Amino acid sequence: MGILAWIAIGLIAGWLATQIMGGRGGLLYNLAVGLVGALFGGFLFGKLGLNVTPDFWGNLITATIGAVVFLLIWRAIRRA
Numbered sequence: 001m002g003i004l005a006w007i008a009i010g011l012i013a014g015w016l017a018t019q020i021m022g023g024r025g026g027l028l029y030n031l032a033v034g035l036v037g038a039l040f041g042g043f044l045f046g047k048l049g050l051n052v053t054p055d056f057w058g059n060l061i062t063a064t065i066g067a068v069v070f071l072l073i074w075r076a077i078r079r080a
Contacts, residue, residue, distance in 0.1 A: 009059050010034030016060075017067035021075075033067050041066020 011027070014034030018025045025033065041062040045052065052058035 005056070006035070006038070007031065009056070009063050010038055013037050013060060013063035013067050016064045017071055020064075020068055021071045023071075033071060034063055037065075037067025037070045038063035039066070040070050044069065 011031050011034055014025070014030030014032065014037065017033055017037060018030060038059070041064070044066060045062055052062055
């Protein structure tokens with residue numbers, strides 16, 4: 001998968017995560033959350049032994065779940 005596809009998945013996953021968790025964010029915020037979420041989701045799924053299909057939808061699900069978990073952790077740290 002090319003870099004443009006990862007950017008598109010990152011944008012969509014970041015936007016989905018902010019919609020699920022509530023809050024506002026611009027284009028760069030959504031991109032950053034989505035890309036960090038993709039990395040975190042891939043790491044998390046690997047450690048849990050979960051395998052998803054390596055296509056657009058599988059990557060989007062992994063990145064979105066990772067982004068939601070990342071936002072949960074980020075918000076918990078900011079409130080502490």
